[in-house]
Amino acid sequence: MNIERYLTDHRQGTPRQILRLLRQGRVTVNDAAVDSPLTDVVKADQVRVDGMAVTGRQPQYLIFNKPIGFQLSMDPTSAHSLGSLLNTLDQVRPLKALADLPKEATGLALASDDDHFLTDVAAQKWVSTLRLPLAGVVTELPTLAADLTFSAVKLVPDTLHQTTTATVQTRDLNAAVPTLLALKAINGPVSRVALGPMALPVDLSVASYRGLFPTEIDDLNGPLESSTDSQTETPSKLG
Structure with a gap:
């Protein structure tokens, strides 16, 4: 089985995310970095992503409709924070928020336990x-x-x-x-x-959240082969 199929079967992200993992040198097989999706792996191989053994645990990607006055802290014990909105199952995740929306504003906010995803989204400098x-x-x-x-x-x-x-x-x-x-x-x-390309879902009420769809994750990450122009391009128009 090739490494791309292996990572897909073990729920390590969308196909484009997996290619990104490989290109960023974040995948190792038996402690050796691999960058080709065609690299063969067998059951006895030790496959790691970001130094962590691949177990089938899928990273979490969330979109919130943040209430006004709420901080971007993901601490579930902190009042008026995104973390206080999490259900019991999500509270155990080591989630972080994309730290860009002031507490005085409401609306679209992102959080994930994939630090590289948040870094990649921030690097796009989306409008x-x-x-x-x-x-x-x-x-x-x-x-x-x-x-x-x-x-x-x-x-x-x-x-x-x-x-x-x-x-x-x-x-x-x-x-x-x-x-x-x-x-x-x-x-x-x-x-x-x-x-950028992600609109706040019209059915996402204030103080609620949901997981991002694979296409939404890929769109927010930006193109695999990105130039300065593609990173800063405005994807929507106000007309």
């Missing part, structure tokens, strides 16, 4: 799409249009209810969220509704 409600019919926000923190600003006024939905894109959440919260017309929370 975050933020949404916030505004009071009144707002047709322009000159302060945001002139702010290089934001790569796109879209306003959708609702004349019937006298409200406006603003959607913006940014790569600098630490600067963007305070700027948005300081808007005089803001009338609700700032919510991240997308991170």
Whole structure:
């Protein structure tokens, strides 16, 4: 059996993840690093990923709809943390969160027990799409249009209810969220509704989470052969 099939059978990730493991030199057979998916292995071989014996335990990849005011700590005993939202089975996992969404914002947050996955996602420098409600019919926000923190600003006024939905894109959440919260017309929370190719599922209620699908994991990791342009390309448009 080749190493690619072996790692697939032992639930070490999607086919593209397994190729990534091999290319990153994270797979060893009998303490020797292997990078070819065609390397043969037998039952007596000691196969390890990141120095850990392959046992069939699948890494965990989670997407949360983070409530406002919640920290990104995965400690289940810490109040107002992502960890406090975990069910009993997931609490025993050594999970970490992608440390990018301020506690003042709500919406899409990621967590995993695969440190390399979180590192790879962070390296893509994906654009975050933020949404916030505004009071009144707002047709322009000159302060945001002139702010290089934001790569796109879209306003959708609702004349019937006298409200406006603003959607913006940014790569600098630490600067963007305070700027948005300081808007005089803001009338609700700032919510991240997308991170690069990953949109917040419409059926994922606030304070809940689910596992990522294999295609979502691959999309967030970015291409195997990535250039500067492909890493920073904005995958969605506000139109």
